[in-house]
Amino acid sequence: MTPTPLLCQIYKSPRQEEMFLYVDRTRGLEVVPQELLAGFGTPQSIMMMVMTPERTLARVDTEQVITALKEKGYYLQMPPGGDARSRDLAFDVSDHAADQAR
Numbered sequence: 001m002t003p004t005p006l007l008c009q010i011y012k013s014p015r016q017e018e019m020f021l022y023v024d025r026t027r028g029l030e031v032v033p034q035e036l037l038a039g040f041g042t043p044q045s046i047m048m049m050v051m052t053p054e055r056t057l058a059r060v061d062t063e064q065v066i067t068a069l070k071e072k073g074y075y076l077q078m079p080p081g082g083d084a085r086s087r088d089l090a091f092d093v094s095d096h097a098a099d100q101a102r
Contacts, residue, residue, distance in 0.1 A: 031073030
């Protein structure tokens with residue numbers, strides 16, 4: 001069975017160079033947590049793309065993006081460099097991150 005391709009809208013952050021937000025086009029930005037958008041800034045649309053497992057992306061694993069789009073409706077691509085754990089925690093809006101901050 002061939003997976004159904006996902007139509008993805010890609011936004012760049014006006015605050016952080018090389019930070020991108022991939023959003024399931026059918027679900028839109030309303031699924032993105034407000035806390036994430038506050039740190040990301042007003043999303044600037046840069047392109048629309050059909051996501052398939054065969055597509056190769058420059059710095060992220062396509063399967064991870066597709067899984068995130070199906071489960072959450074979005075995927076945040078952080079800029080390269082720096083400590084990955086620190087960058088991930090800075091944009092983790094889950095209850096787990098809130099518990100660690102307490």
